[in-house]
Amino acid sequence: MIKKRKIWLFIPLIFVLSFAFGVFAQEGGPPYTVGLSNGPFTHSWRVQMIESVQQEFEFYKEQGLVDKLIIQNAGPDVNTQIAQIRNLISSDVDLLLINPNSSTALNPVMEEAQEAGITVVVYDMPIDNEKVLDVFMNQDWWMAPLTEWFCEKLGGKGNIVYISGIADQPGNIERDLSAEKVLAKYPDIKVLAKANGNWDQAAAQQVMSDLLASFPQIDGVLTQDGMSLGIIRAFEAAGREIPVITGETQIAFIKKWKEMKDSTGFDTVGIVNPPGYVNNALGIGLRLLQGKxxxxxxxxxxxxxxxxxxxxxxNNNIDEIYEQYKDWADSYYVNSWYTQEELDALFE
Known part of the structure; x- marks a missing residue:
């Protein structure tokens, strides 16, 4: 199918922004070709994210709205992602979904895509570009309550370590800032060290083992998703008592949490960050292409x-969550995305 692109010589800024967001319907109409540019693909959250978008894409394909999904995984390298986005532009996609490796470095190539008439939607990460629609979890809404629970569980004092995610990822930077803001309210909580576990169980277990060798007293471990189980395994391997640890909603940890709660009264909290939220960006983008x-x-x-x-x-609902997800693969996360009705409610 030959896709028609819009060409303009001069349009006032408001219309440029509207076009960038895809307010004007694609002239060729459906079915649309969708391109997805992903960064790191080394941890299970991203794997489930790709599986989720492939699943939802089939739903839209049955509706006749889409015909082809092109996915490219760049890893953490910004230049590789830029090159892959240019490949997607050359592939004549109608909708380009981007999980960015940088909050600013992709701006020129995103502009290239928009100039080619492609609707661009960034998802999962914050960017510094007011001309591109950005759909993502507010990381402060995710990290702040987790950190508040942690500080209160410690009674506002103690020696802690912070196991963060992938250092240069925009979402991780936002989480770090949120955690630091909350911790600043608790002067009697001392951060002994910060390390990057890269949202990966094995990596988190290794860095936690190194920290255990360095610090004889650790009263708490503040961390993010994908790493809590690895941290607990490090304490178990070292024969150390498990301190206050923030939880998560990866299925392997849900199972461990349930086991430890039933046997020792272990208490934690986990906030979902669904991999399936990529489908919110997909649904929004397809509606924009249709002129909504x-x-x-x-x-x-x-x-x-x-x-x-x-x-x-x-601990109030972990039994219910365990029963719902106990048969899922350990590497998966508690998952969901917006219904079609919830997506429709975002539009006029």
Whole structure:
């Protein structure tokens, strides 16, 4: 199918922004070709994210809205991702979904895509580009309550370590800033060290083992998703008592959490960050291609749509969550995405 592109010589800024967001329907109409540019693909959350978008793509394909999905995984390298986005532009995609490796470095290539008439939607990570629609979990809404629970569970004092995610990823940077902001309210909590576990169980277990060798007293471990189980295994291997640790919603940890709660009264909290939220960006992008317009009140700063965590797991509901997900693969996460009705509600 030959896709037609819009060409203009001069349009006022408001119309340029509208076109960038895909407010004007694609002239060729459906079915649309979708390109997805992903960064790191080394941890299970990203694997499940890709599986989720492939699943939802089939739903839209049955509706006749899409015909082809092209996925490229760049790893953490920015230049590789730029080159792959140019490949997707050359592939004549109609909708380009980007999980960015940088908050700024992709701006020129995203502009190239928009100039080619492609609707661009960034997801999962914050970017510094007011001309591109950005759909992502507000990381402060995710990290701040987790850190608050942690500090309160410690009684506002103690020696802790912080196991962060992948250092240069925009979402991880936002989480770090959120954690630091909350910790600043608790002067009697001393951060002994910060290390990067890269959202990976094995990596987190290794860095935690190194920290255990360096610090004889660790009262708590603040961490993010994909790493809690590895941290607990490090304490178990060292024969050390498990301190206060923030939890998560990866299935392997859900199973461990349930086991430890039943045997020792272990208490933690986990906030979902669903891999399936990529499908919110997909659904929004396809609606934009059809000429639908987002409600003004949905947009923050004119180009951001914040996704909210829709589930907090704690000792009050862990039994229920365990029963719901106990047959899922250990590497998966508690998952969901917006319904078609919830996506429709974002539009006029």
């Amino acid at each position: 317009k987002l409600k003004d009140e949905v947009l923050v700063n004119g180009h951001i749509i914040y996704m909210k965590p829709n589930l907090i797991v704690d």
